[in-house]
Amino acid sequence: MYIDLVGLNHRTAPIAIREKLALNIIDSDELWQQFRTRGAHGIVLSTCNRTEVYIATDKPGDAKKTIFDFLNSYLDTQDDTLLKHLYMLDSEAVVKHLFQLSSGLDSMIVGEYEVLGQVKRALEIAEENKAVDLSLRNIFQHAIRVGRRVRSETDISKNALSASSVAVDLAIKTIGDIEDIKMLVIGAGEAGRLVAQVARDMGVGDIAITNRTHAKALGLKESLGVTAIDMQKLDEALVECNCIVTCATVPDYLLDVDDVVEAMQKRFGKRLLIIDISVPRNVSPDVGRVENVFLYNIDDLSKITEKNRKKRETESEKAQLIVLDEMVRFKEWWGQYKFRPLIRALTNKAESIRSAQLEHAMKQLPELTEKQQYNLEKMTKAIVTKILNDPIYAIKANGHKHPDYDKLVEDLFKLNTEGNE
Numbered sequence: 001m002y003i004d005l006v007g008l009n010h011r012t013a014p015i016a017i018r019e020k021l022a023l024n025i026i027d028s029d030e031l032w033q034q035f036r037t038r039g040a041h042g043i044v045l046s047t048c049n050r051t052e053v054y055i056a057t058d059k060p061g062d063a064k065k066t067i068f069d070f071l072n073s074y075l076d077t078q079d080d081t082l083l084k085h086l087y088m089l090d091s092e093a094v095v096k097h098l099f100q101l102s103s104g105l106d107s108m109i110v111g112e113y114e115v116l117g118q119v120k121r122a123l124e125i126a127e128e129n130k131a132v133d134l135s136l137r138n139i140f141q142h143a144i145r146v147g148r149r150v151r152s153e154t155d156i157s158k159n160a161l162s163a164s165s166v167a168v169d170l171a172i173k174t175i176g177d178i179e180d181i182k183m184l185v186i187g188a189g190e191a192g193r194l195v196a197q198v199a200r201d202m203g204v205g206d207i208a209i210t211n212r213t214h215a216k217a218l219g220l221k222e223s224l225g226v227t228a229i230d231m232q233k234l235d236e237a238l239v240e241c242n243c244i245v246t247c248a249t250v251p252d253y254l255l256d257v258d259d260v261v262e263a264m265q266k267r268f269g270k271r272l273l274i275i276d277i278s279v280p281r282n283v284s285p286d287v288g289r290v291e292n293v294f295l296y297n298i299d300d301l302s303k304i305t306e307k308n309r310k311k312r313e314t315e316s317e318k319a320q321l322i323v324l325d326e327m328v329r330f331k332e333w334w335g336q337y338k339f340r341p342l343i344r345a346l347t348n349k350a351e352s353i354r355s356a357q358l359e360h361a362m363k364q365l366p367e368l369t370e371k372q373q374y375n376l377e378k379m380t381k382a383i384v385t386k387i388l389n390d391p392i393y394a395i396k397a398n399g400h401k402h403p404d405y406d407k408l409v410e411d412l413f414k415l416n417t418e419g420n421e
Contacts, residue, residue, distance in 0.1 A: 003135065005089040005097065006067040007045075007052030010108045013085035015299045019280035021051040021075070021082065024249065032129035034074050040066045041133035043126040043140060047118050048163065048191075048279040048298050049108050054094065056135050064088055095139055095330055099323045102147030104156055108298075109163065109305045110312045111156035114190075116147040135337060139330075146326045153322060156315035164194035164247075166301045167275045168202055171243045174273050174294065182206045184229070184241040186282060187248030188216035195245050195277075196224050208241065210234060211248070238263035244274045246282035254282045260290050277301065336396045341417040342406050343392055349415060354384045 008021060023031060023046040035042055042055040053067045089097055097106070102119050104111040123140040126132045151157045161169075175181050181204050185192050188211035199207050208227040211217040221228040229237050238244070238259065248254060255274070264272065274295045276283040281297060288295035358380050362368070368376070395409060402408075410417060 002057050003054065003091060003094045003139065004057070004064050004067065005052055005054050005094045006064060006071075006086055007050060008082075008085045008087065009050035009052075009106070010299065010302060012087055015279060015281060015297055016285075017082065017085050018049070018051065021071070022046055022280050023051055023074075031074055032131060034070055035129070035131055038066050038070060040070075040131075041136055042067075042131055043122050043136055045119065045122040047115070048277060054098075054136060054139075056133050064090075092327070092331070092334075095143075095334075096323065096327055098139065098143045099146045099326055099330075100320075102143040103150040103319050103323060104147070105316060105319055105323070108302045109161045109166065110316060111158075112162050113151070113157050114162055114194075116144065116151075119147065120144050138333070138337070142326070142330055142333075146323060149326070150319045150322050154315045154318040156312055156319050158315075161305060162194060162198075163277045163298060163301060164191060165198045166304055167195060167245050167277055167296075168198045168204070170275060170296065170301070170304060171199075171245070171273060172202065172204075175243060178203045179205065181243050182241045183208070183243045183245065184237045185209045185226075186234075186244065186246040186254060187211060187278070188213070188220050189247065189249060191247035191277060193220055193224070195247060196220060196226050200224060200226070208237060210237065212250070235259065235263065238272075239266045242270065242272060244272070246274070246276045247278050248282050249278070250282065251280060253284045255287060256284045257286045257290065260287045260293055264290060264292060275301075339395050339406060342409055342415065343395060345415040345417045346391065346395075346409070346413055347388060349413065350384050350388055354380050 008018060010018070013021075023044055031044070035044075040055050040057065042053060045052045045054070053070070055066055057066065098119070100106050102116055104113070104115055107115050119140065123132065123137070123144075127137070171181060171183065172178055181199075183199055183204055183206065185195050185199075185207065186209075188209055192209060192211070196207055196209055207224075208229050209217045209220050210229040210231050210233075212231055214228070214230055217228040220226060234254075238255075244255075246254060260272070260274075269292055271292045271294065274283055274287065274293065276295065276297045279298060283295060283297075285295070285297075287293060358377065362373070362376075391409075395405070398405065406417075409415065
């Protein structure tokens with residue numbers, strides 16, 4: 001079994017590139033249909049700061065080609081400019097990367113907690129779409145456990161920031177007086193809920209939420225005590241509010257230059273702060289050129305969070321030690337898992353020989369009682385088990401040390417490992 005990863009993130013690609021590769025893994029039957037037609041087991045992790053595709057295959061080299069074919073087909077692109085922003089990992093490097101990611105070590109905001117839920121959700125969605133095999137399930141479940149362990153044994157997530165909290169903090173610093181903030185949150189998903197909750201907790205009193213599905217905005221109105229605005233009245237809200245935070249999952253811009261210019265004319269030159277934390281972006285970058293409009297995107301927030309990274313260096317070192325410890329545990333499991341088909345082929349062949357020989361011997365013996373037959377069956381199984389104990393232990397203990405160990409065992413016992421997964 002081979003595990004490969006192809007992806008890009010906030011370190012390797014700016015938002016203009018990341019949004020081209022943003023995948024909606026929740027509501028896209030087509031995405032998973034294309035995945036399954038390639039006969040691959042895989043998990044897609046797509047957030048505002050990264051898109052990663054994990055695939056498990058039986059042959060080395062197959063996974064990366066499968067991932068590229070899937071991305072080019074689903075996104076309908078042959079854009080070679082994407083290639084220079086992608087990273088490609090395989091085998092243990094994939095696992096270590098995922099462990100670090102779940103621990104918050106690979107995030108734009110070190111220690112942020114949301115990524116752990118995103119990893120868990122990515123696994124759940126892939127399982128719902130029957131795209132996961134045992135190896136990927138175990139790797140992701142192990143990564144989730146690592147993320148929880150890091151957060152319980154270190155302070156890396158203590159008072160941790162998030163994109164939502166950084167956005168609210170930026171709004172307060174830019175506008176100056178928290179009582180003057182009239183905030184509109186566009187998007188009522190998890191990110192929108194977090195923005196509204198953080199803003200409310202930090203003392204912002206005037207918060208409104210709008211969403212394409214008005215019922216979701218009404219749900220947050222009930223739970224957070226904010227105002228719910230119908231999306232049809234967005235143009236009016238742009239005039240009334242002085243801080244817009246966008247975090248909706250939509251393929252096209254919700255706000256373009258014409259929308260904002262029209263609103264600014266009615267605002268009589270009053271400043272408007274727009275913070276777009278969505279990928280793909282909700283706001284056209286050209287909006288930033290409109291006079292008295294201050295536009296920030298998710299990459300702009302990364303510069304603000306550098307202080308957070310430095311503060312968490314000590315906790316990051318502790319977290320890295322936990323990741324290394326968990327990698328040792330993983331290698332022990334992987335060493336055994338990798339040779340499951342080989343061990344199963346060996347035990348199946350031994351059982352086939354045992355049962356055939358026993359059946360032949362029974363025909364040569366006088367008629368036995370049911371108890372005698374049972375005892376004979378039990379004795380022959382015990383003999384085979386004892387004979388196989390040492391070879392199986394040797395395979396588990398030494399197989400990972402020698403690259404051709406499995407082939408040697410296959411030749412030695414004349415095994416066929418196909419169909420023994």
